[in-house]
Amino acid sequence: MQLPIYLDYSATTPVDPRVAEKMSECLTLEANFGNPASRSHMFGWKAEEAVEIARRQVADLIHCDPREIVWTSGATEADNLAIKGAAHFYSKKGKHIITSKIEHKAVLDSCRQLEREGYEVSYLDPDPSGLTSPEAVAAAIRPDTILVSLMHVNNEIGVINDIEAIGKLTREKGIIFHVDAAQSTGKQDIDLHSLQVDLMSLTAHKIYGPKGIGALYVRRKPRVRIEAQIHGGGHERGMRSGTLATHQIVGMGEAYRIAAAEMHAENDRILALRERLLQGLQDIEEVYVNGDIDHRVSGNLNISFNFVEGESLMMALRDLALSSGSACTSASLEPSYVLRALGLSDELAHSSLRISIGRFTTAEEIDYAVGKIREAVAKLRELSPLWDMYKDGVDLDQVKWAAH
Amino acid sequence: MAYSDKVLDHYENPRNVGKLDDTDKNVGTGMVGAPACGDVMRLQIRVNDDGVIEDAKFKTYGCGSAIASSSLLTEWVKGRSLEEATQIKNTDIVEELALPPVKIHCSVLAEDAIKAAIEDIKQKRES
Secondary structure (H helix, E strand, O other): OOOOEEOEOOOOOOOOHHHHHHHHOOOOOOOOOOOOOOOOOHHHHHHHHHHHHHHHHHHHHHOOOHHHEEEEOOHHHHHHHHHHHHHHHOOOOOOEEEEEOOOOHHHHHHHHHHHHOOOEEEEEOOOOOOOOOHHHHHHHOOOOEEEEEEEOEOOOOOEEOOHHHHHHHHHHHOOEEEEEOOOOEOOEOOOOOOOOOOEEEEEOHHHOOOOOOEEEEEOOOOOOOOOOOOOOOOOHHHOOOOOOOHHHHHHHHHHHHHHHHHHHHHHHHHHHHHHHHHHHHOOOOOEEEOOOOOOEOOOEEEEEEOOOOHHHHHHHOOOEEOEEOOHHHOOOOOOOHHHHHOOOOHHHHHOEEEEEOOOOOOHHHHHHHHHHHHHHHHHHHHHOHHHHHHHOOOOHHHOOOEOO | OOOOHHHHHHHHOOOOEOOOOOOOOOEEEEEEEEHHHOEEEEEEEEEOOOOEEEEEEEEEEOOHHHHHHHHHHHHHHOOOEHHHHHOOOHHHHHHHHOOOHHHHHHHHHHHHHHHHHHHHHHHHHHO
């Protein structure tokens, strides 16, 4: 077993060796290096062919037409293109957008930008388990609503929204439905023939493909229109200009092909590892799982150890690469906005760890992690005045703290 | 974030972890910070009749730098008079532990904690 152990697959994943192999075939003079837009020679034709094979591989995983795939630099760009692109195109119909408070920053910040441009945005509160219900969406719809943007799977807590039910609702009302699927593709079955989703953001690097490549699914029937955000040579049917990065695209295609073939077996294996992890931790006193445990992707566990601060916990876990909802691990001083939106106290948000398991995680690594986490929590509670007070029966909510 | 060796040392081997009897009239307690902010420090000192700090204990909920700041402070105040202990500045802690700018608030909290503990014992003795 190699240390440190990578348990942060929700942040990014290593490229699968099969993917790296394919990518390396698209770089050098002897290989497929051409510009896919070059129509006048063999180099261009070969590159275009590789790009179109990858487009089909991506389309196959989510069951759509390859012509509905627009390459982007990643999910952040896809979110920007979807939200600003649809809002701008349909602005004459209305200027109201619905999203949730626990979306990725790429969605929230795109919405903030639209607010500056005069749009109105409703930010829905998820329920305490982290899900945004179709009822909550229905209640927020207004006559001037043009767009609903919700994530399929949340990046911090891994919970899965019911995009089928929400899609029915938006389609009925003629509202564009955008889904950020960065955390769900290759982990959840997605069938865009039956789902009434109009725009879907995709990425490669969360599913063993390279960073720097993603795509936006743009529905053809019924046709969804977006205004381009990047202008240039008119690539991708005018929706996203820029020379196509053949090696990146081929990598994403191969990653998606592998996901389509291996997803179900892989999910079973990863779920067993997560259960092993949870079993190893759940008998610790004052431990809370954040977010719905049943409607959740198999690789995610978000868990709070009360009375222990997240950054000090991570410091004790230097052999484990994972992330925390504690403020101290980020540039801002606020704890995770996702956990706060679930109604978690600041204390519990500060005490959270996100452990994400993936393709290359082993049972031995999970057992090692369990041992280390138990040790660290015990040690830090010995150091924690809050733990003392809790043990003495003091109600921490009744204490008057000197906030600073 | 990279931690200095001194922060790591105090974090791995915190000095003077524990609790003194708060009902003892020679014990002063300073509890500062708030769980919502991610830091709570409890610093306690036992002071003899000559006004010298004989013992100091702490417990801290917070990041590694907060733990290290309070651990260091307990080492520093032992054997000092109350007057001397009041002179300790947060900047001394920042310097000793090589804290980065984002962690300066940890040292401020430690300074607040010792001041609160000293204040506590003074009030106890006056009453």
